[in-house]
Amino acid sequence: MAEFTTGEAVALELPIARIPSRAGAFLLDLLMQLTLAFCLFYAGLLGLAFAGADSAWFAVLGVVTMVTVLVGYPVCSETLTRGRSLGKMAFGLRVVRADAGPTDFRHALTRGLTGAIVDFWMLGAFGSVAVVTALCSREGRRVGDVLAGTVVVHTRQTLPRPALAATPPWLAGWAAQVDPSGMSDELSGAARQYLTRLRTLTPAAQHQLGARLAEAMCAAVRCQVPAGYPPYHVIGAILARRQQLSLR
Structure with missing residues (x-):
């Protein structure tokens, strides 16, 4: 594999x-x-x-x-x-x-x-x-x-379904206005790796890494980081939006 x-x-x-x-x-x-x-x-x-x-x-x-x-x-x-x-x-x-x-x-x-x-x-x-x-x-x-x-x-073996990011319902309206076309594959890969490793990180590492990623992703999509939400919510919303558009 x-x-x-x-x-x-x-x-x-x-x-x-x-x-x-x-x-x-x-x-x-x-x-x-x-x-x-x-x-x-x-x-x-x-x-x-x-x-x-x-x-x-x-x-x-x-x-x-x-x-x-x-x-x-x-x-x-x-x-x-x-x-x-x-x-x-x-x-x-x-x-x-x-x-x-x-x-x-x-x-x-x-x-x-x-x-x-x-x-x-x-x-x-x-x-x-x-x-x-x-x-x-x-x-x-x-x-x-x-x-x-x-x-x-x-191709004969059953392949696992990929885990997709999901948009938090409270950020759905904000995410719908995001245009992720300017975000690089490297940044998207880093965001996905962060989300998959989230449970293994300490709360401090979750916040520090997440805040940097959220800022970088929001800069790439040309929008402000929404206030009052954990960084992983913002990251998941942008990543889910990118996946949604790419699968159309």
Whole structure:
């Protein structure tokens, strides 16, 4: 398990996919790629032979088939399924961003190109680079994951629901007027960490840390700290407002 912090400062623990499951998914994807390569190349050969093309076209066919299979297959499959190739589907895996969000074409393209060039084929010594880098990474990330900012996780296990901040009813009206768009992810993460550790802090530490955080958060959202309320009420109200807007 590894902890991820989402853009709305929600902490999630997701089960990381390790080498055995990823290797199984890779081998199944490799089988699909070989099948695709055979079909494309055989169809191309028939077309070129029927057209009476010269030998240069056969070389072009080989390059096009290789690029389509090694890069096009993983990029298209992970883009269309939001991080799940056929092999990953079979083994219950998914590629997610480092903040546990869904991936897009940019992430799939980075992973696909790096996989073909560095991790597996051209410079990867048939996957040796991917295995070594995954073993050296706490999240099991290969070079493509590092460059794309992604992690491969299991999706078949039941994931815990994230604990969300709640707005105190007496601050609901005030919080509704707050615009948290100017607050950084680092400040939101610090606020969430403070709230989750609140019961372990002494009353003095609760007040001192909370007062500093409340002032920093109110400065970020351009409002005054409401008087007469404990700092953790103010922090929870702003954080809940940020989560509410980010989930729309």
